[in-house]
Amino acid sequence: MKFKSLFFFLFFGTLIVACKKEKTTEEYMINSWQTTYMKIEMPTYEKSDSLYVYEDKFENNPELIAQSTYNADGTFKAWFVNLKGEKISESSGNWSVENDSLFVDFFYNNRDIKVGYHIEKTEEGFTATSKFDWDNDGEFDDALLMKTKQIKIQ
Template identity: 30%
Template sequence: MMKNLVLIFLTLFMLSCSTKKEEPLREEELIGKWTNLSLLVTMKRLEKEDSILHAKEGEWEKVLKIKPILSEFKDDGTFKAQYSNLDEEIIKEDEGKWFIRNDSLVIVIDGHETTYHFTVNNDRVMYKAHLDWDGEGHKNDYYDGVQIKVKE
């Protein structure tokens, strides 16, 4: 009987140690201003080879021909993204709402919802999502991006 109790205890102990306990994502981790560091987008092509857009850290302006996007998440649930050309003139702004659902960031702009799985590591946030990057009507393009928190 004692052997069985020890075996059960050891089994339960090992299971509790091996189970990864994830902290719930907190909205306050995202509040503030962020700017892009890197980007990798793989666009699926039905009859051709996939198209890849890759801007490594330090190559954003060279590859994309714009300044890194400045995104701001406010504590009232609103969101703003500013796109600037290389002369730092604002060429586009997106505004909308944001919230966290499970392990994902949801951004709603003009009634369109986009969901990004994300992880925060100190002053960096990593996003992964399936999007319609190429505008062909299907969310079959894979987005992998990194932003860094702007020090104010």
């Protein structure tokens, strides 16, 4: 009887130790990322009745690559890397997570930006989707889809 009890506790103890707790979205975001795909659909582009779609797959040695780092203190930095490998157009701001949503607040291109993204973790990084006024026409009807991969920053 004692052997069965010992085996029972060893078996379940091993299971508990072997189970790896999945990172929360907040823990997952504390890292460095590179955008690998972006698509923005703007149905009322600059107050017109025309749909404008911006799409970039960042293939074939693109002129600019977007990268960012999210810090544990709730701050982040974002920038572009040009063909020479130089960081340009750096901006910084604050970020937070609520459930599966990432909220960022930063100043870029003479504009205060406060936007929320629905985040889905992927094997490489994460996918983010949002509705926002990306074309600055006063309508929060522009849909963004962004895919990222995790990177190491030297």
